[in-house]
Amino acid sequence: MSTDEAPPLILLHASDNVAVARVALAENAEIAAPGGAALRVRAAIDAGHKIALRAIAPGEVVLKYGQPIGVASTAVQAGDHVHVHNVDMARESPPQAARRSPATPLAAGDAVSFEGFVRNDGRVGTRNYIGVLSSVNCSATVCKAIAQAFSGEAMAAFPGVDGVVAITHGSGCGMSAEGEGLDLLRRTLRGYATHPNFAGVVLIGLGCEVNQVDPLVQGLPAAARERIHVLTIQQAGGTREAVEQGKQLVRELAAQASTARRSTVALSHLVIGLQCGGSDGYSGISANPALGAAVDLLVRHGGTAILSETPEIYGAEHLLTARAASPEVAERLLARIRWWETYAALHGAQLNNNPSPGNKAGGITTILEKSLGAVAKGGSSTLNDVVEYAQPVQAHGLVFMDTPGYDPVSATGQVAGGANLICFTTGRGSTYGCKPTPSLKLATNSRLFERMPLDMDFNAGGIVEGSQTVAEAGEALFRLIVETASGRLTLSEQHGLGDNEFVPWQLGAVM
The missing domain is CATH 3.40.50 (Rossmann fold)
Structure with a gap:
């Protein structure tokens, strides 16, 4: 359906007390809430921002994705704009999710391949x-x-x-x-x-x-x-x-x-680094879930995806530990979270800080909200391993690498770990290139895709508009990933970008 035909609000979970504005909402406008009831917009709300579906008392948990993203700092009325002016971080620990069964294994005869450069050590490059x-x-x-x-x-x-x-x-x-x-x-x-x-x-x-x-x-x-x-x-x-x-x-x-030639190889040789930057209120609704759906397809076909940016999964780590391959894998992730809490405290900072100004302008209110959307990039597959920064990734399937949230530092670690392709979701317009690894930019909304057509490789805006499901977008993205691994140039490659993005994480004393 077109944007005009689609409902004005996006409800992500039946238990949520907020919804996301699909389009900008004018003050005093009468709109249909999920379920059909009339709702009056009490203040102008930008597209991608949240609106209260019912009254929320001070101290009451604000729910999005069916998960806490904060608590109301003041009384919130139905139809109010819900954002940094009336939401604080939740003080309690995140809920523990029940352990889940491993992902469905690849069916026989369902293999997918790509065209890559086979090196002497058996690994495969997507570029030369x-x-x-x-x-x-x-x-x-x-x-x-x-x-x-x-x-x-x-x-x-x-x-x-x-x-x-x-x-x-x-x-x-x-x-x-x-x-x-x-x-x-x-x-x-x-x-x-x-x-x-x-x-x-x-x-x-x-x-x-x-x-x-x-x-x-x-x-x-x-x-x-x-x-x-x-x-x-x-x-x-x-x-x-x-x-x-x-x-x-x-x-x-x-x-x-120059004598090297591409040859047909199994998708098990493809290792994708997952990144998000310049996020907005649609990131966790469109591009990140679509990338997660593509990752599930990649994993089903034997490939590997690296989820990272530890400070940006903070508060949502329970969703990953719940599907860890073993208690040991889950504990390694929690150990890195504890390390980051100590590291931040040593520098007078907190992990539960608010998102960046661009994130806030796009509708993200708390780090919990950002984290819940960021985790969606990892799809629903089993978490098979947790590695430290820049360590070689040996396991197949979904792997977590401990990195900072700063995109160039994080992606540098992923490439060092073996990522031969990067998928980068953005709602505000990040333009990250990454030599020698091609970087696909995935727009969360059609306005961004149309405003920056020479930078955005994929448009997930159809999910927001209601014209495409997450599964459909994920399948289309999966095909683009395979084509890119086989030599199709990304837009950043066409423009010659990516020469200055090597930014190793610097730890230790500078003397």
């Missing part, structure tokens, strides 16, 4: 890049100069190679020579150096940094070390010499990479 990685910020300029030399027409000599990507960062020295900070950086860089979307890598250091290139490479399997060339600026004789030597190494790797 050459990487130029810096061990330290001091070598970042050299890395960028080398990669820039292969932009534009320079790649014509290497057909089939998607490009040369400089992976640079702001760390690698001024840090302890041992401990969590260095371990995490090395784990992240190793994940990129061995990523299947890179056919080969040149790793460049200055020479005197804490994060030395030799120990960085020594921790890798022999098969991975074969496609990594190492260079230090001081041993090369300076920046100009290092750039020239680096360019020659890239030429050699690119010539080899």
Whole structure:
């Protein structure tokens, strides 16, 4: 149905005492509430924001998705706008959900494949890049100069190679020579150096940094070390010499990479990182559930999805522990939640803080509301594993990786863990690109999709408008995911975006 024909409100669960405005509602307008009763809008309400379906007393729980998202801070009347001015965070712990049965396994003869680049270690890439990685910020300029030399027409000599990507960062020295900070950086860089979307890598250091290139490479399997060339600026004789030597190494790797060809592989080789950013009131209604439906299809066909952003599942973790593959998996997730509570307290912060200004403008009131919508990206499959930041993802199915909520840091960890495709939902308009991993942007509403047509790859707005079900959108998205893994370019790839999104999580003392 069209937006004009669809009901003005979206009720997400029968027990909810609020509904979401499908369209902007004018003050004093008489609308039909779910069930058909008349409801007067007491104040103008933007699309995506919440309206009270009945009176809510001060201190009473506000329910959305059938789950608490906060408590009323003042008396709320039926027809009131429900948002930050009259809702506070709930003080009690989230309810414990009952454990659920594992997801339905893949039916025989129902396999789906994609076209990917099979590497020597057996992993499969969705793209065919050459990487130029810096061990330290001091070598970042050299890395960028080398990669820039292969932009534009320079790649014509290497057909089939998607490009040369400089992976640079702001760390690698001024840090302890041992401990969590260095371990995490090395784990992240190793994940990129061995990523299947890179056919080969040149790793460049200055020479005197804490994060030395030799120990960085020594921790890798022999098969991975074969496609990594190492260079230090001081041993090369300076920046100009290092750039020239680096360019020659890239030429050699690119010539080899140009012989690679896509072949048909099982979907079990596809690993998707799930992200949401610039969320709005529709995120948990349209794009996130649609992505969850696509993830369920991916998992049924043997693939893997990585759910992350621990601070943004806070308050909804019970929905994940309820479907953990074992009590041990559930406890690992809860242990990371406890770590984040301590980490936030050490810095004078709280995890139950309000969402960002953009989130609030889009209709999200509390972190609980945001978290409940964010968890929907993971679909309904069994949670098979919980890993720490940038750790290699070994399990198939749905996996949780502990990361910050900041999108570039979170996605960097997912790519380091093996994600060879990113799906990024947004309601406000995030434009995240991610070399060497293609990033699909999924719009929560049609207005965004039409306003930013050169950035949004998929429109989930039909769910809001009532013209498409979540299942239908999920199937369409699943097909797009498979096509993208097989070589279809995302819009960010078409525009050349994604060269500056490598942002490792920095922990430990800076000295």
